Amino acid sequence: MSIKDELLYTVDELNNPVNPEPRKLAHSQGMWHRTSQIWIVNDTQQVLCQRRSLLKDTNPGKWEAIFGGHLAPGQEYIDCAIIELREELGMAVTKENLDFLFINKREKDREFQGIFRINWNGASSDLQLEKEEVEEVKWISIKDLLKTFKEKDGNWSAFAYEINLLSTWKNR
Secondary structure, eight states, X not given: OOGGGOEEOBBOTTSOBOOOEEHHHHHHTTOOEEEEEEEEEOTTSEEEEEEEOTTOSSSTTOEESOEEEEXXXXXXXXXXXXXXXXHHHOOOOOGGGEEEEEEEEETTTTEEEEEEEEEOOOOGGGOOOOTTTEEEEEEEEHHXXXXXXHTTOXXXXXXXXXXXXXXXXXXX
């Protein structure tokens, strides 16, 4: 099944489940759906960021500070997060490794985004990038990343909650 034909966990505007729908249809008709987003942060206050593959249907080639994807019908946010980290980066994590932060309701993309954080101190060279999803990765300091989002750098995709979240982490 191609990524455009994958079934999404569609929901109503209150995040209650409705019928599964193909990704392409859900996006084109603005149906509410769920995603998981994972922030990977190390002990030196750096965030692992990715440049999205040029093959992606949204924001190809742009940088993001998160990893993740769409939930399948009936899937839980945390299970999606674990699967996405394994697929996109080759990281084997468990539920205990992930800290759930909050659900972000994003009107623009009609998404309920389950936001997670994981502490990881590995080298980016240790990762196995899924080339259909991730072009490259690099560590960026929270301070520099915060500046990037405040300046609204057009080379980055953003979800509008990053500045508040990074400000909280910067002040720890």
